[in-house]
Amino acid sequence: MDRVISSYSPSLRALVHGRRQREAAAGHSHALLIDVEHTENHPHLPQARAEIKVVSEICESMAIRPVSVGQSKQDMLSGLRNCKIFHFAGHGYTNGDDPSKSHLCLSNTSDPLTVGDILKLNLHEASPFLAYPSACSTGRVQDDKFVDESIHLIGAFQLAGFRHVIGTLWKVRDKHYVDVARVTYEAI
Numbered sequence: 001m002d003r004v005i006s007s008y009s010p011s012l013r014a015l016v017h018g019r020r021q022r023e024a025a026a027g028h029s030h031a032l033l034i035d036v037e038h039t040e041n042h043p044h045l046p047q048a049r050a051e052i053k054v055v056s057e058i059c060e061s062m063a064i065r066p067v068s069v070g071q072s073k074q075d076m077l078s079g080l081r082n083c084k085i086f087h088f089a090g091h092g093y094t095n096g097d098d099p100s101k102s103h104l105c106l107s108n109t110s111d112p113l114t115v116g117d118i119l120k121l122n123l124h125e126a127s128p129f130l131a132y133p134s135a136c137s138t139g140r141v142q143d144d145k146f147v148d149e150s151i152h153l154i155g156a157f158q159l160a161g162f163r164h165v166i167g168t169l170w171k172v173r174d175k176h177y178v179d180v181a182r183v184t185y186e187a188i
Contacts, residue, residue, distance in 0.1 A: 030065040031055070032083035034076060036090030039105045043174075048089040051134060051178045055087050058185040071107040073117065080121060085130045086162070089177065092135030092153060099151035104133055115156040123161030131157035131165045132184070134177050138167030 033056055035048040056066040064084060069075040080086055091105035093112070100119070103112035138153040154167040166184060 029063065029084055030067045030082070031059040031085035031087060032076075032079040033059075033066050033068055034071065034079075034086075034088045034090070036071055036088075036104075036106055039091050039107065040109045042091045042105060045090060045174045047174045047178050051089040051181050052087065054178055054182050055185055058182070059085065062188070073106060073108070073111050073113050076106070076113055077117065077121065080118075080128075080160075081123065081126070084128055085132070086128065086157075087130075087132045087134060087181070089134045089181075092133060092138045092168075094137045094152070102152055104135060104153065115151060115153055118153070118156035118160050121160040126161065128162050129164060130188075131162040132181070133157065133165075133167050134181060136168060136171040 033052045035045075035052040037045050037048040039045075052068075059066045067079070067083075069079040088104055093103050093105055095101040095103075100116040101114055103114040103117075106112050133153050135153075152167075154165045157165045172180075
């Protein structure tokens, strides 16, 4: 199998909303690229930097300027407000008790980027093209009582205003992320 098209929408409302969104006429043309190779109490991700390098090169070939900001939550929230593409290479965490506290792990582990933080963004006017949280379990819901709610990182980026979101439902080995990102961006 050399071609696969997968699609997932957390709800019919999200699907209809996504189809109605149009690219902003004067939209930003840069990609916010973040790699968090080292996170306290998590395994080292030696391929995170290589993944961002591959994505950066492909973005440049598409006339999308790659930018990076600091790895703090505030830096990332500021960058998310002005990007066309957001790509994060690092760890994700799913909180089974409170899905709104599921998050992308940052260098400062005491202040991660949570589902709740992302949901507070209002990016609908800018209508950014793609959020790609390249981290484990970004679409995972641990407790069955929350399955219908779609409270996870993928859903948060979509509800914040990103037209397309790519994520994972389970753990993936670090070495595979670079190739998956390359193939994905080359197909855009």
